[in-house]
Each structure stands twice: as structure tokens, then as C-alpha cells.
Amino acid sequence: MELTFNLPxxxxxxxxxxxxxxxxxxxxxxxxxxPAALTAAVYxxxxxxxxxxxxxxxxxxxxxTSTVENYMGYRHIEGISLVQRFKEQVEQFEIGFLQGYRAxxxxxxxxxxxxxxxxxxxxxxxxxxxxxxxxxxLNVPGEAELTGKGxxxxxxxxxxxxxxxxxxxVGGGNSAIEAAIDLAKLATSVTxxxxxxSLTADKVLIDELSKxxxxxxxxxxxxxxxxxxxxxxxxxxxxIKNKKExxxxxxxxxxxxxxxxxxxxxxxxxxxxEYGEIIIDCSCRTSRPGIFAAGDVTSVPYKQIIIAAGEGAxxxxxxxxxxxxxx
Amino acid sequence: xxxxxxxxxxxxxxxxxxxKNPIIINFFTxxxxxxxxxxxxxxxxxIAGLNDKITLNVYDFLKNQDIAKEFGIDKIPAIxxxxxxxxxxxxxxxxxxxxxxxNSFITACLEVSGMAEPLPEAMISRIKKISKPIxxxxxxxxxxxxxxxxxxxxxRLAIENPLITADMIESTTFTPLAxxxxxxxxxxxxxxxxxxxxxxxxxxxxxxxxxxI
Ligand SMILES: Cc1cc2nc3c(=O)[nH]c(=O)nc-3n(C[C@H](O)[C@H](O)[C@H](O)COP(=O)(O)OP(=O)(O)OC[C@H]3O[C@@H](n4cnc5c(N)ncnc54)[C@H](O)[C@@H]3O)c2cc1C
Numbered sequence: 001m002e003l004t005f006n007l008p009x010x011x012x013x014x015x016x017x018x019x020x021x022x023x024x025x026x027x028x029x030x031x032x033x034x035p036a037a038l039t040a041a042v043y044x045x046x047x048x049x050x051x052x053x054x055x056x057x058x059x060x061x062x063x064x065t066s067t068v069e070n071y072m073g074y075r076h077i078e079g080i081s082l083v084q085r086f087k088e089q090v091e092q093f094e095i096g097f098l099q100g101y102r103a104x105x106x107x108x109x110x111x112x113x114x115x116x117x118x119x120x121x122x123x124x125x126x127x128x129x130x131x132x133x134x135x136x137x138l139n140v141p142g143e144a145e146l147t148g149k150g151x152x153x154x155x156x157x158x159x160x161x162x163x164x165x166x167x168x169x170v171g172g173g174n175s176a177i178e179a180a181i182d183l184a185k186l187a188t189s190v191t192x193x194x195x196x197x198s199l200t201a202d203k204v205l206i207d208e209l210s211k212x213x214x215x216x217x218x219x220x221x222x223x224x225x226x227x228x229x230x231x232x233x234x235x236x237x238x239x240i241k242n243k244k245e246x247x248x249x250x251x252x253x254x255x256x257x258x259x260x261x262x263x264x265x266x267x268x269x270x271x272x273x274e275y276g277e278i279i280i281d282c283s284c285r286t287s288r289p290g291i292f293a294a295g296d297v298t299s300v301p302y303k304q305i306i307i308a309a310g311e312g313a314x315x316x317x318x319x320x321x322x323x324x325x326x327x
Numbered sequence: 328x329x330x331x332x333x334x335x336x337x338x339x340x341x342x343x344x345x346x347k348n349p350i351i352i353n354f355f356t357x358x359x360x361x362x363x364x365x366x367x368x369x370x371x372x373x374i375a376g377l378n379d380k381i382t383l384n385v386y387d388f389l390k391n392q393d394i395a396k397e398f399g400i401d402k403i404p405a406i407x408x409x410x411x412x413x414x415x416x417x418x419x420x421x422x423x424x425x426x427x428x429x430n431s432f433i434t435a436c437l438e439v440s441g442m443a444e445p446l447p448e449a450m451i452s453r454i455k456k457i458s459k460p461i462x463x464x465x466x467x468x469x470x471x472x473x474x475x476x477x478x479x480x481x482x483r484l485a486i487e488n489p490l491i492t493a494d495m496i497e498s499t500t501f502t503p504l505a506x507x508x509x510x511x512x513x514x515x516x517x518x519x520x521x522x523x524x525x526x527x528x529x530x531x532x533x534x535x536x537x538x539x540i
Binding site for chain 2: 003004005006007008015019056057063064065066078079080099100101118147148149150151152153154156157158159160161162163230231232251252
């Protein structure tokens with residue numbers, strides 16, 4: 001057995017965060033806990049404005065990433081190690097912090113309010129939305145019922161559970177092909193189901209995948225339904241060109257078809273684009289004064305950690321400006 | 328060959344240097360018919376060698392059945408982290424906590440030593456109110472970056488209430504158990520064999536389910 005130990009490995013700085021308080025009027029309230037949120041938090045605290053942060057988890061998508069090789073300052077770092085470093089940089093400040101609850105609604109006004117799952121309403125003069133993205137669902141019959149029962153979204157997590165099984169990977173981009181490679185090492189067979197006539201993943205990945213003999217790629221096919229009672233048993237695929245349906249007997253289906261923005265909480269509050277992303281200008285301003293947004297949840301092109309962090313910084317500076325000029 | 332290279336060793340020492348009160352690593356093993364016991368044995372030995380406040384007690388699953396029973400151990404390799412008075416006995420690991428799980432292992436060591444991060448008052452009183460035995464099984468794989476979070480949450484509950492036992496279970500080591508619970512995504516949390524959910528959920532989700540039992 002080859003063992004690795006994926007440690008963050010560093011000295012922890014004293015933690016100074018305080019619980020978020022529903023009676024306090026914050027200058028800036030940040031929603032989210034990914035690189036955009038955590039960077040915004042550091043900028044706001046250093047500017048000396050009263051800051052709060054609500055997030056479901058710390059790290060966002062970075063906590064799901066195995067290794068990062070394009071965040072400056074680190075040639076190679078584990079996702080969780082980078083998260084740990086971000087977190088420690090935030091925890092040195094007395095920021096109002098609430099983790100583990102979802103913000104459900106943003107209420108606009110002179111004083112803005114954020115409705116939270118914990119039952120409280122938090123108040124601030126300005127808000128920064130950095131709620132990022134989550135895995136896109138296929139929205140086919142069986143998907144929701146069988147999620148966690150053979151329908152999976154995290155290949156690095158769940159691939160070891162599909163040793164000697166037959167699986168499908170849906171998608172043709174980098175995350176799909178990475179998943180197919182991880183699975184091909186263990187599974188009996190891997191069928192990649194791709195809507196387009198070709199794969200869109202990087203060439204290095206496609207070349208690596210082509211080395212496996214247990215992989216089949218179905219181009220111009222789509223998933224119609226996922227079948228099974230307590231676990232996935234079969235999947236119906238539709239051959240678009242030949243207009244034929246076929247049911248494959250598999251025990252797992254990995255859905256790797258990209259991400260959708262978490263914008264439910266600001267629906268009907270700020271303007272969204274056709275992809276459901278929050279439209280921002282180059283100062284991270286949304287369509288509503290005092291509501292700012294940053295990172296993957298926004299219309300900013302290219303979704304990367306370093307971009308989300310940079311955008312978080314910009315949103316924080318814009319929000320601080322807003323608070324100071326609207327005293 | 329040592330499991331930890333120099334870099335990992337120095338990182339681990341640094342993390343474990345925050346241990347406050349002495350702790351015991353209770354390890355259950357067996358010489359035969361346990362393919363992963365030997366590596367896990369080396370693992371706990373190397374960990375115990377990193378800090379003076381860690382004592383390692385090694386038990387043979389067959390020969391020390393009385394102690395296995397005291398800890399409620401039904402499979403191996405098993406690690407239970409306790410304080411020296413064994414007041415806290417609910418933080419357990421089945422299978423080797425390598426890969427990402429090294430993080431939940433370190434967290435457990437620090438928490439049992441008295442370094443648990445404080446929880447809000449209201450949360451503590453909810454946990455203390457639990458009056459029935461609760462068994463939380465958290466199924467993981469070693470390549471899952473957010474599984475340690477789920478394990479740490481379950482362990483955090485076990486710190487506050489001795490009626491709560493929380494297990495990390497390495498799914499590929501205990502395949503039949505994982506199959507029994509239909510584990511095909513991790514982390515998968517099973518509470519008293521009745522309630523289950525998939526994903527790293529916050530502590531209040533665990534409590535909502537426990538309170539239904
Ligand atoms: C598998 C994978 C690998 C990747 N690899 C790389 C890479 O190598 N390099 C790179 O630069 N980028 C990579 N990316 C992209 C990068 O992770 C994202 O661009 C970046 O994390 C975006 O940051 P963010 O802060 O905008 O949002 P996210 O990281 O999505 O964080 C959103 C945060 O908001 C919280 N949240 C969401 N909704 C709510 C709500 N209603 N209430 C409260 N909190 C909420 C979430 O819990 C989360 O903490 C990868 C992404 C994935 C999925």
C-alpha cells in the first residue's frame with residue numbers, strides 16, 4: 001500500500017474571530033467562504049471597517065481541489081493547505097464570523113439585511129456576495145433520488161468505491177476526463193458520455209485517457225434517465241445522431257458537466273446574466289448600490305482562484321469606499 | 328522504511344506540539360488475517376514517537392478481548408484516542424487515517440488533549456441534552472478532501488457528550504460494512520443505523536437528526 005499524508009502543515013496563529021451578531025450594524029457583510037470571501041475579509045479588516053462574514057463552509061471549491069499549481073507563491077500546494085492559509089490570515093482579525101449556515105435571502109434597502117438559516121436577520125450598510133458555484137445537475141429522472149447511491153459528483157472522493165464496477169462519466173471537459181482517468185485505474189469499465197462530437201478537455205488529459213483499454217467514449221450521446229431502487233443499476237443513453245436509445249448496466253455515474261452560480265439568495269434583487277451570474281462592473285458593483293459581488297458567482301470572465309481572490313480584494317475596496325462616502 | 332518522511336514528520340511534530348494534556352492512543356490489532364494492521368501499527372508508533380504527551384497502548388484484538396469489549400471494538404485496525412482517565416472514549420478510527428484523514432486524526436488528538444475549539448453556548452447545551460447512546464459512523468476514503476471535516480464534526484460531538492461514539496471508517500478497508508450501508512459517495516454519515524446523509528454537513532444537521540432518535 002502506497003501511503004501519502006495530505007497535511008496543511010503550518011503554525012496556527014491565534015484565532016481572534018468573534019460570533020456574528022444580529023444586533024450589530026456591520027459596515028460590510030460578506031456572504032461566502034471561498035477565496036473571494038476570505039480575501040475580501042482581510043481587505044475590509046485592514047481598512048478598519050466593521051465586518052461580518054456568513055458562510056456555509058470555509059474554502060469553497062478550493063477545499064475540493066486536490067492540488068493547485070497556478071496560485072502565485074506556491075509552485076504546488078494541496079487545496080486544503082491553501083484554504084488553511086487563507087483561513088489563518090482571516091482569523092487574526094476580530095471579524096464577526098458565522099460558519100455552517102446558508103444565507104437564504106438578501107433584502108435591499110438603505111440598511112441591507114441578510115436572512116440566514118440560523119433564524120437571524122443580519123444587518124449591514126453594504127454587502128459583498130461571493131457565493132461561488134456548485135456542481136451542475138443533469139436534471140434527469142433518477143438523479144436526485146440516487147445521489148450518493150451511485151450518482152456522484154466528486155471523482156477524487158468516490159472513485160475508490162467503484163473498484164471492479166462499471167461506471168459512466170458524463171461530460172467531455174477537464175473535470176470529466178480527469179474523473180475518467182481516475183476511474184479507469186480501478187473500475188472494470190468506464191463509458192464517457194459526451195454531448196458534443198469531440199472532447200473539450202486539454203490534450204494532455206485526452207492522451208492519458210487514450211492509454212486505457214477499458215474506456216469507451218460515446219460522442220453525441222446524452223443521458224435520459226438513471227435507474228435503480230436503492231442504488232444505481234442502469235442508465236439510459238440517447239444516441240442523438242441515430243435517434244436510438246440504449247440502456248447500459250452500470251453501478252455508478254459521475255456527473256462532471258460544469259458548475260452553476262449560487263445566486264438564489266439575490267434573485268430579483270440584483271441583475272443576473274443569461275448564465276445566472278451576477279452582473280458586475282469593473283469595480284465589482286452590482287445593479288444595486290451598496291451590493292457588491294466577486295468571484296465565480298459573477299459575470300467576470302475566467303473562474304480561477306487567483307482571479308476570485310483579486311476580485312474579492314476589489315469588491316472589498318469598493319464596499320469600503322461606498323461605506324465611507326455614504327456616511 | 329518509515330511512513331513519514333522528514334518533511335511530514337516535522338509538520339506533524341509542529342501540529343502535535345499544541346497538545347495540552349497527555350493523551351493515549353489505544354490501538355487494536357492482530358498479527359494475522361488483517362492486511363492493513365501492520366501499516367497502521369507503524370503509523371501509531373511513529374505518531375507516538377513525535378510527542379512526549381502521547382502514550383501508545385497496543386492491544387491484540389483476540390488476546391485482549393475484555394479491553395476490546397470495554398471500548399466496544401468489533402473490527403480492526405482500530406484506534407481510540409482517549410485522555411489518561413478515559414473520560415473521553417468516543418473518538419475512534421477504523422482503518423488507517425492516512426491521506427486527507429491525517430487531518431481529522433491530528434484534530435482528534437488536539438481536541439482530546441483539551442484544545443477543542445469552543446462552540447456557542449446554545450450548541451453545547453443541545454449536545455449535552457442528548458440522553459440516549461448515539462453511534463455516528465462516518466465513511467470516508469483517503470483521497471476525499473472534505474471527509475476530514477465530517478469526521479471532525481462527529482468527533483466534536485463525542486467530545487462534549489460521553490453517550491456519543493463517533494467512528495471514522497475507511498470504506499475500502501471495511502468493504503462489507505460500506506456495502507451494507509450502500510456507501511457510494513463519501514463522506515457518508517450513518518447515525519444509529521437509522522438516519523444517514525451524504526456530504527460534509529454542519530454540526531446542526533447532525534444534531535437535528537440525533538434529536539429525532
Ligand atoms: C475540482 C476543481 C478544481 C479546480 N482547480 C483549480 C486550480 O487548479 N486553479 C485555480 O485557479 N482554480 C481552480 N478551480 C476553480 C476555483 O476553485 C474557483 O474559481 C474559486 O474557488 C472561486 O472562488 P469563489 O470564492 O468565487 O467561490 P467558491 O470557491 O465557489 O466559494 C463559494 C463559497 O460560498 C459559500 N456559499 C455558497 N452559497 C452560500 C449561501 N447561500 N450562504 C452562505 N454561504 C454560501 C460556499 O460554502 C463557499 O464557501 C477548481 C475548481 C474545481 C471545482
